[in-house]
Amino acid sequence: MRHVFRIVSLSSMILLMALPCLGTGPHASAMPGDIRDIQESGVLRIGVIDAQAPPFVFERDGRLTGFDVDLARTLAAALGVRPEFVRIPGGWEGLVDAVAAMTVDIGLSELTKNMARTQRVFLSRPYVLSHIVFAANRLAMAQNRIDAAGLDSVQDVTRHFDVPGFRIATMAHSSLEPLVRELFPRAEIVFAPSSQAAIAMAYEGQADLIMVGESIFEIAVHADPGLLYKIDRLAPSLEDPCAIAISPGRPDLLRFINDYLEVHPSRPRATPREIIDRYMGPPEPAAGEKLPVAAPGPRDGRVDEQDIVLVAGLHVLLLGALWATVVRRSSSRHWLLSPWTVLAAMGLGGLTGLYFPFLAAYLSRPAGLYMGFWRMCVLPIMVAAIITSTYRLLACGGNARLLKRLLVWTPLLLLGAAFLAVGIGVVGRPGADFSKEAQGLLASMNKGMQAAQPGGGLYDQLMDMVDTIVPDNLLVPMVNNENLAVLFVAIFFGVAVAAGKKQGKTTLIDIMDTILESFTTMVRMSLYLLPFALYALSLEFIASTGLELMLAILRLVVCLTLAFIVGGLLSLFLLRMRLGIPLAAIWRDFGPIFLLSFSTRSSVISMPLGLERLKNYPQIDSSQTTAAYPFALLVCHYAYAAFFALTPVFVGQAFGVSFTPGQYLAIAFLALLCVVSAIGTIGLSYVLLLAIVCGPLGLPLEPAVVVGMAAVSIVDPIISGVQALFGCGVATLVVDKAQPVPDACGGTELPAG
Known part of the structure; x- marks a missing residue:
């Protein structure tokens, strides 16, 4: 019994001795001196700068919040005390002074860790x-x-x-x-x-x-x-690195905070970008600005009944007008080939894409197959036309004057187009007062764009261009659709055929003519499906870009369109002057060429149709037309000259650059060089040639390319259509009037030399 009493007494004494060591915090018995002082006060004094420093320290709805604020709260909870935030004036240096003077226990507000501050206060290990x-x-x-x-x-x-x-x-x-x-x-x-x-x-x-x-x-x-x-x-x-400042008299608190940042399971490891997204969310639109809304997908096809009634009613109305004005009227041409049918299909497709964009997912693939067929036809048409055209230009002695006219008129017309575009840009000022919304759109597009700046000096850039022209394998440019290399081979091959001495050259040219005629027939047969394909393509274009993109660069698009319209009117004037027929007859014959190129975004695809139309006119020499038209179409590119001259003017105005008259003159001549370099480029890749103009003028290339891409995505159909007409007009300008005596190169082999 005595032993039991001794054991109980000893246990009671040990318990009484341990009671003073028990604190209110979770680990108070283990906490050293300066931490124990904080726990006894029950408050952790936290200094933050007296300013908004989002996303680390800022006020939202009258409450202090931010990444650093939440971190300080978790530190206080780990110590078992209440956080007390103190706003310190004087910025970051004022915050360091307050911590050094022990006005607060710790300080944090995205505080940078540097040597000058470590000599005044303790700084923790970096937490961001x-x-x-x-x-x-x-x-x-x-x-x-x-x-x-x-x-x-x-x-x-x-x-x-x-x-x-x-x-x-x-x-x-x-x-x-x-x-x-x-x-x-x-x-x-x-x-x-x-x-x-x-x-x-x-x-x-x-x-x-x-x-x-x-x-x-x-x-x-x-x-x-x-x-x-x-x-x-x-x-x-x-x-x-961002660190927490600790008062110099609290080394134990420094060790605790470092251990907390190192081993605590919820220690922060976020990047600044993640912190911004977490505490500030997506950017809100400015007043009057609407954020772009993604087009709904195929399974998102919720539609309004009123929209269905509206679109269906417009379809019925327009198709009824088409039936009454085109289908019922007797004509030698099928109603599906009428320009009005094509325009109606494009308008209805764009209207449908605006209201029901989800339909693009279903209709874009059939339309893509149709366009793929036409792209397949472009290469053989271009090769056959260029070879036969080069041969007839060089092999026929009567074409010397034609070649001289082409060499004179081509640069003159292109320079005229460039000067006209520069004048429209100076007067219209499309890039002045460029809106913030448009700048944001270009910036967002710029993020995903690869750098287009050519590397190296002038010699390296010229050699890079030559590398794209001269292929080391004949099949590679044909497989990869590298039209510039194919064009070079076709021209060189045509020159070699004309200079050769072997008999049978006419047979080879006849084969090329047969290839050209066969693919022309294929294209002509496919034209009956053109309205349906254009309906789907217009629907997809409006559904994918929406109206926001077009509105963002509307003034540039308007100025470009104005320059292109002048080129189209000039083409009609040349055709009217040289052929001597009314404008109505010109539109009847050449309107389908414009619409075909407009709808397919390819002027080359209309080459067979243009040759067929021009050769049907007895007023001009048909053999010279066959030789001149392909070169006029591919080389004398009016629309390219206008684009390469007007776009740098727009970019300069958007960036507040004032050009001198000499610089405007340089823009026009550099645009001419761009046109020559753009011959045979693939798709919209010719836009990258803006580097030729932007470099000498000191304009930033990336925004220029982004602007050019955005504008061309809208006006590219007009570029193709106008160029198809302009090629016809230039061809009639340079060829001779028809002679009563047939041309010797029409079908007879000429002696060598």
């Missing part, structure tokens, strides 16, 4: 690894021939921008100020009242390069994507 980013004005880079793709390191940035005359901006009295002075000692340093103001200076062209925090730059782009229209974030950056 941010970066200091370099962002440059795109126009300044273009004017100084600085290629962003070649800036791989900070040393590359300093080498290009640390020169007298360059303006480098950053926030005044920030941790970046001494760093900017160290990296750019020879450049002009410009200080802004805030990082946001520095970004605005780069956008307005008041600074060539800025250094700001990554999160601040991402937030600015998040709020206004149009910033990327004029500012390019460079790839190099400097590490900018």
Whole structure:
């Protein structure tokens, strides 16, 4: 019994001795001195800057929130105390002073860790690894021939921008100020009242390069994507770790926070981009601005009954008018081949795509098969036409004057088109007051676009162009649809045939004529399906782009269309003057050529039809027409000249560049060089040739290409249609009037030489 009493007494004494060591926190018995003081007070004093610093520290609906705020709350909960936030004036340096004076226990507000601050306060291990980013004005880079793709390191940035005359901006009295002075000692340093103001200076062209925090730059782009229209974030950056400042008299708290950041299961590992998305969400539209809405998919096909009634009624109305005006009228041409039927199909398809975009998923594939058939016909038509045309130009002695006329009229007409486009751009000013919404659209398109800037010097660029023209394998350009290489081989082959001495050259040319005629027949037979294909293609185009894209660059599209209309009217004038027939008859014969090229977005596809129409007129020499028309169609590209001249004017106005008369003159001549380089290019790839104009003028290429792509995606049908008409007009301009004596090259072999 005595032993039991001793055991109970000893246990009671041990329990009484342990009671003072038990605290209110979860681990209070294990906590050392300065942490115990905080736990006894029941409050963790947390200093944050007295300013909005989203997404780390900011107020929303009157409540303090942000990534750093939530982190501080979890730290206080781990200590078993209540968080008390104190707003500290004086920015980040004022926050460090408050922590050093022990006014607060800790301080955090995206606080950068650097050596100067470590000498005044304790700084924890980094909890977010941010970066200091370099962002440059795109126009300044273009004017100084600085290629962003070649800036791989900070040393590359300093080498290009640390020169007298360059303006480098950053926030005044920030941790970046001494760093900017160290990296750019020879450049002009410009200080802004805030990082946001520095970004605005780069956008307005008041600074060539800025250094700001990554999160601040991402937030600015998040709020206004149009910033990327004029500012390019460079790839190099400097590490900018964020840490928590701890009062120097609290080493135990420092160890606790470091351990917490290292081993706690909910320790933060987010990137600045993820933090912005988490705390700020998707960007909200500005006042009066609507965010683009994705077109619904095939399974999203919820439709309004009123829309069905409206679209169906318009279909019935338009088809009834077509039946009354076209189908019922007797004509030698089938009603499916009528230009009015084609226009009606395109209009109804666009209307349907606007109201029911989900139908594009079902109709685009059959239309794609139809277009694939026509693309298949382009290559043999081009090869056969160029070979026979080159042969007849060179083998027939009477064509010497025709060749001279082509060499004289082609550059004159192209320069005239370029000067006209420049004049329209100067008067119409399509790029002036470019809207923020349009800039945001171009910036968003720019993100997914590959760099189009040609590398190397002038010699390397010329050799790269030659590499695309001269193939090392005859089959490769034909398989890959590399039309420029195919065009070179066809011209060279035609020259060789004309210069050869062997008999039987006429047989080869006859075979080429047969190939051309056969594919012409194939295209003619497929024209009966053209209205149905155009209905589906118009539906797909409107459904995929919507009206937002067209409205964004409407003024450029209008100016381009005006220049193209002038070219179309000039074509009709040339046809009227040389053929001597009424305009109604010209439209009856050549209107289908325009519509065919317009609908297929290919002027080459109308080549057989154009040759057939021109050869039917006895007023002009048919053999010279056969030789001249393919070259007029492919080389004398009026629409390209207008596009390459007007688009740089638009880009210059959008960026606030004032051109001199000499520069306008240079734009016209450089546009002529672009047209020659664009012969045979694939699809819309000719837009990349804007580098030929933008480079010497110091214009940023990427926005120019984006603008050009967006505009061409709308006006490309007009480009093809106008060029088909213009080729016919130029051909009638350069050929001779028909002679009573048949041409010797019509079907007889000429002696060698």
